[in-house]
Amino acid sequence: MACVIKSDGVPLSADFGVLTLGTTGRPKPLWRSEKSWSEFFDIQNNIFHINKDTKIFLHGSFSFTGVSNMVIAVLWSGGTVVTTSSMRPNRWSQLIEKYHVDHIYALPTKLRLLVRHCKSKLESINFIIAGSQVLDRQLMEQLEVICPNMEFILYYGASELNYITYCTGKEWLQREGTVGRPFPSVQIAEKNGIIYVTTKYHIEGIPDTYTVNDCGYIDSDGYLMFNGRQGDVINKGGYKIPIPEMELYLQSLQGVSEVAVVTITDDIRGEDFVAYMVLEDTAELSKIIELIHHERPSVEWPKAILEIPMLPLTECSKVDKRKLKEWYNKG
Incomplete structure (x- = not known):
């Protein structure tokens, strides 16, 4: 499908645009400065245990800003990206085993497909990085079976704001519904059940404190408990x-x-x-x-x-x- 992007209205401070489907299903550009991503790469790579020795498997379109961000961040660190256009989970397993992949980056929808179709244990996987779609204890337990050496890292982010919070699988199991605590240099607050994020690593044209109208609250230990998008x-x-x-x-x-x-x-x-x-x-x-x-x-x-x-x-x-x-x- 062709997508024509108008050049008018592009902020002068923008260095490039990234496409996102958002909630409308129609591709739209989000304008960014180069430093809004590059200055955060080392921060996120430290949290995700990504370095020059990393071999990460991911699957998805670059119209998903999470995928494009992760690819560039891994290459920034000197690591290796393994991917395919195939939607067959058995093909994913073959590539993971062939290239001794140690990281998987995927949303829970893709992880459930992998769990359903994986026929052998993926011993090389040390970390699974997943976005904050609906997660459940059963999926976590199934992943522990097929990837016995893995540590699970759940993140919450937004195309407009980059990464916001994260937690380990152990933390999630202790607080089902959490999406963790803020990344370094990121601040979160809750007002009338709406989450507000303060970060300088955002798209152009919005203030440093911004909300995408996600709902939740912050518990007594500083963990963000996520309740979905407003109106959901x-x-x-x-x-x-x-x-x-x-x-x-x-x-x-x-x-x-x-x-x-x-x-x-x-x-x-x-x-x-x-x-x-x-x-x-x-x-x-x-x-x-x-x-x-x-x-x-x-x-x-x-x-x-x-x-x-x-x-x-x-x-x-x-x-x-x-x-x-x-x-x-x-x-």
Whole structure:
């Protein structure tokens, strides 16, 4: 798909632009100065244990700023990047083993694919770096099985603001829902449930203290507890259902490999939701539905639960909920 970027409106201080799909699904440029990335590379590389000996595997489009940032940061350190255009997880495993890869950079959607299809242990992996999509204890335990030598590092960031917070897998297991504490030189604050970030490593045209309207709070130990994007709530006839919390619950059910909650329009209640699920081979959808009806109040039951073989992903490796909604409306 061709994308024409207008040259007017480019800040004079910008050295280059990076593409992001954001929440609209349409590529848009974010303008940056060179130092807004390069001056942060050493900071993030220290947190992620990246150096000249690093061999990192990643998969995804450069329209995802996280991928482009990571590639350049690894090359900046003198390390090696291993990648492929193939969407076959068994191909990923082959490359990891062939090149003795020691780092994996991926969102949880890709890690779940790797877990489902990996046939052997990946002994060379020392670190897995993952973005802060919905994470669950089952995935963490599965990763520990196939990558027995790995340390898990979860980060929270935004295309407009670079990396914001991070934590280890051990810290996450102790505080499920956290996305960690701030990177060095980054400050976070919460006001009326909205997260504000103070950093100089941001895109051009925004102030040093800025919010992307993500929601959460800071606990007594300084850990950021993440509640999703503002408006990421289903208003079902006045009953509010946070989408991240519902996805986390559904993901935790025995037999559920992947899940996505999609908001739909309802003639009576205004809004409702459907759940798309990828199930493990031995799981039965009828039993999962029965369990949900037993454990949750009826107002929190999905209008429909649909089983599919694989969740569609955007170029940014995030679940393509726009496509899922189209599938439901056409059905």
